[in-house]
Amino acid sequence: MTRDVWDRLLAEARRAHTGSAALSEFCAFPDDLAAQDVTAFPIAAAELMAREAGFAPGPNPFRDAFVAAGPLAMWRETYKGTDIGEDFMARFGCYCLIGAGGAFASQKMWAWVVYMPADLHYRWHHHPAEEAYYVIDGTAEFFRYGEAPERLGAKTVSVHRSNQPHAMTTHEAPVMAYVVWRNGFETPPVLTE
Numbered sequence: 001m002t003r004d005v006w007d008r009l010l011a012e013a014r015r016a017h018t019g020s021a022a023l024s025e026f027c028a029f030p031d032d033l034a035a036q037d038v039t040a041f042p043i044a045a046a047e048l049m050a051r052e053a054g055f056a057p058g059p060n061p062f063r064d065a066f067v068a069a070g071p072l073a074m075w076r077e078t079y080k081g082t083d084i085g086e087d088f089m090a091r092f093g094c095y096c097l098i099g100a101g102g103a104f105a106s107q108k109m110w111a112w113v114v115y116m117p118a119d120l121h122y123r124w125h126h127h128p129a130e131e132a133y134y135v136i137d138g139t140a141e142f143f144r145y146g147e148a149p150e151r152l153g154a155k156t157v158s159v160h161r162s163n164q165p166h167a168m169t170t171h172e173a174p175v176m177a178y179v180v181w182r183n184g185f186e187t188p189p190v191l192t193e
């Protein structure tokens with residue numbers, strides 16, 4: 001039963017990924033996926049995402065599959081122990097689908113969901129991994145160092161170069177994004193000073 005939830009989510013991820021020219025160009029959907037066990041680890045933002053009322057009305061199968069798998073997921077606390085603040089720790093949500101702590105392993109691509117409710121700022125951060133954000137629902141303002149800020153909505157993509165600082169702000173709407181890395185898996189993100 002648990003595996004069914006993950007398999008449905010993976011199918012939606014594959015469908016969205018292969019259906020997006022920008023994502024497919026960034027990284028092919030991996031062909032080396034292997035199932036792995038997940039230890040559920042809920043955080044406060046998991047509940048916020050489950051009850052989020054600000055997404056677009058009607059079904060969105062990819063979004064709804066990430067919500068459905070939320071109670072089974074190992075939610076991340078990437079910035080615990082930093083000075084990022086209690087409000088961010090209480091409201092920022094992320095869990096892995098493909099990669100360490102996720103329901104699937106791959107040597108070629110890692111993938112997460114990132115959820116932010118309205119009116120939240122994700123500070124400048126960076127990592128060696130090359131990264132693409134694909135907006136599933138909602139809207140966010142994306143900041144990439146050296147480029148103009150850009151408001152992105154559903155089915156649009158923001159690509160971040162290796163170690164290019166980036167940040168994200170939600171305004172009146174929440175955002176849910178599918179985030180993929182194509183390399184640099186061994187080094188987690190750090191806040192940019």
Ligand SMILES: [Fe+2]
Nearest residue numbers: 131160166189
């Ligand atoms: Fe990033």
